[in-house]
Structures are given as C-alpha cells and as structure tokens.
Amino acid sequence: AQTVTQSQPEMSVQEAETVTLSCTYDTSESDYYLFWYKQPPSRQMILVIRQEAYKQQNATENRFSVNFQKAAKSFSLKISDSQLGDAAMYFCAYRGPGTASKLTFGTGTRLQVTL
Amino acid sequence: NAGVTQTPKFRILKIGQSMTLQCAQDMNHNYMYWYRQDPGMGLKLIYYSVGAGITDKGEVPNGYNVSRSTTEDFPLRLELAAPSQTSVYFCASSYLLSEQYFGPGTRLTVT
Numbered sequence: 001a002q003t004v005t006q007s008q009p010e011m012s013v014q015e016a017e018t019v020t021l022s023c024t025y026d027t028s029e030s031d032y033y034l035f036w037y038k039q040p041p042s043r044q045m046i047l048v049i050r051q052e053a054y055k056q057q058n059a060t061e062n063r064f065s066v067n068f069q070k071a072a073k074s075f076s077l078k079i080s081d082s083q084l085g086d087a088a089m090y091f092c093a094y095r096g097p098g099t100a101s102k103l104t105f106g107t108g109t110r111l112q113v114t115l
Numbered sequence: 116n117a118g119v120t121q122t123p124k125f126r127i128l129k130i131g132q133s134m135t136l137q138c139a140q141d142m143n144h145n146y147m148y149w150y151r152q153d154p155g156m157g158l159k160l161i162y163y164s165v166g167a168g169i170t171d172k173g174e175v176p177n178g179y180n181v182s183r184s185t186t187e188d189f190p191l192r193l194e195l196a197a198p199s200q201t202s203v204y205f206c207a208s209s210y211l212l213s214e215q216y217f218g219p220g221t222r223l224t225v226t
Contacts, residue, residue, distance in 0.1 A: 004157075035214065045158075045205065045217035091157050100165060101146050101212050102173065105157030 002027045004094050006106035013082045014114050020067075021077045021109045023092030029053075031097045034068070034075045039089040039108070048090070051075065079111075087113045116141050119218035121206050127224045128196040136191040136221050138206030144216075146209045147189040149173075149181065151202040152220075158205060164189055196225045 003026045013019035025034070036048040051059045051068050058066050063083075067076045079086055092106040122137045140147065145166045150158035150173075160173030164183040178200060180192040189208075193200060203222050207215040 033212075043203065043220045043222075045207075047214050047216075050214055093157075095212075100163060100171070101209050101215070102148070102160055102163060103158070103215060105159070107155070107157045 002029075002094050002096060002104045004092050004104050004106040006092055006109050008109045009107075010110045010112070012112040012114060013079070013086075015082055015084060017082055018078060018080045019082055019111065021079075021090050021092075021111065023075045023077070023106055025073050025075065025092070025094050027073070027094065027096065029096050033095040034066075035093040035095070035103070036064070036066070036075075036077045037091045037093060037105075038086075039091065040085075040087070045091075049077065082113050084113050084115075087111055118142065119206055119208055119216050121204075121218035121221050123221060124219065125222045127226065128193075130196060130198065130225060132196050133192070133194050134196065136193070136204055136206075136223075138189045138191065138218060139187050140189075140206075140208040140216070141187065142208060142210070142216065143186060144208035144210045145186065146211070146215075147183065148207040148209075148215065149179070149189070149191045150205045150207065151175065151200075152205060153202050161191065161204075193223075198225050201225045 034051045038046045063080045089108045093103045119140045148163045149161040162181040164170045206218040209215040
C-alpha cells in the first residue's frame with residue numbers, strides 16, 4: 001500500500017521569507033500524481049499544486065513550487081515571499097494510476113507565519 | 116456553480132443513533148469520495164464511487180454505508196453511531212483523473 005509521510009508536524013516562517021515543507025512517499029508505481037493541499041482554519045481543502053510523475057520539470061504556481069525527486073520519492077513544497085494568509089495546515093497527497101483517482105494523504109504540516 | 120456542498124455543517128449524535136450526511140456536486144463529476152479527518156491527522160478514504168450505481172470501500176469503511184443513485188448526490192449513512200466516529204467528514208468529487216474538489220466538511224460529535 002502507498003504511504004505518504006510528512007515528518008514536520010509544525011513549521012514557522014517570517015513574513016516575506018521562504019519556507020520548504022517536506023514530503024516523502026512510498027510506491028511501486030511509475031506513473032502517479034502528487035498534490036499539495038492547503039487547509040486554513042475554515043477547514044476547506046484547497047489545491048495548491050500538482051505534479052505528474054512522468055514530468056521531470058518541477059511544477060510552479062506563482063509563489064509555490066515543488067522539488068520533485070522521483071528516485072528519492074521526495075516531493076517538497078517551497079513557499080516564497082510568505083504571507084500571513086499562507087498560515088494553514090498543508091497536506092501532501094498521492095494518487096496512483098487507475099480509474100478511481102483515490103488520494104492517500106500525509107498527516108500534515110502546520111505552517112505559522114510570523115511578522 | 117456551487118461546487119461541492121455538504122449538509123449539515125455540524126451535528127451532535129448520541130451513541131447508537133443514525134444519521135445521513137448529505138453531499139451534492141453540480142460539476143457533473145463522475146467520481147465522488149467520502150473522507151474522514153481525525154484531529155491532527157490527514158484525510159482517510161471511507162467510500163468512493165466512480166459513477167451512479169457504483170460504489171466501493173476505501174480504507175476505513177466499517178460503520179458506514181453509501182449509495183449513489185444520481186451523478187449529483189452521494190450520501191453517507193452512519194448506522195449505530197459510536198464515539199470513534201467523532202470526526203470531520205469531507206466529501207469530494209473529480210472528473211475522471213483530474214484533481215479532487217472538496218466540500219466544506221461536516222463536524223460530527225458522537226457522545
């Protein structure tokens with residue numbers, strides 16, 4: 001079974017600085033997708049960024065980018081120019097091949113943003 | 116589009132009671148999912164459906180039932196509620212293999 005591990009329960013970053021959240025996963029598949037979701041205090045799950053395993057180029061979305069290391073099964077999220085609104089729980093998720101599109105989530109990293 | 120909607124937002128149940136959590140989506144997505152999120156944890160898949168009339172178990176299905184009679188609706192039924200079912204429940208939908216869109220969640224407490 002696939003597993004997703006987030007080893008940082010909490011992280012803190014100062015406003016305007018850069019922070020990197022770590023995620024590792026275990027799979028025997030070669031074709032899969034990885035996601036980062038943000039969950040603010042409102043509880044709403046918001047997709048931040050996605051990465052297809054067959055793409056070597058790291059995904060970027062404005063201030064958010066990933067460092068995808070397929071051989072190491074690592075998928076970290078970098079947030080640049082951190083803003084107060086970035087404070088939230090961040091979940092890494094894996095989706096394997098197949099038709100059901102099921103997600104396996106990590107346990108999350110709580111990000112605090114300080115002035 | 117309203118996206119994915121869930122009702123109720125909050126509910127308190129007594130042990131042994133039953134209830135149905137409602138989920139609806141207006142995006143014509145064929146795939147729908149139910150997750151639970153326990154405190155300090157990630158989401159775990161309870162049940163999912165790949166289309167009307169088709170459902171299957173996820174990682175933690177015990178104590179729950181689902182049905183999918185229409186593309187839009189995917190209710191989750193709790194029979195004989197237990198304290199271990201205290202959690203936040205999320206419904207999600209997706210179109211084929213695209214990203215999942217989540218509802219706002221239902222916070223359920225069983226006492």
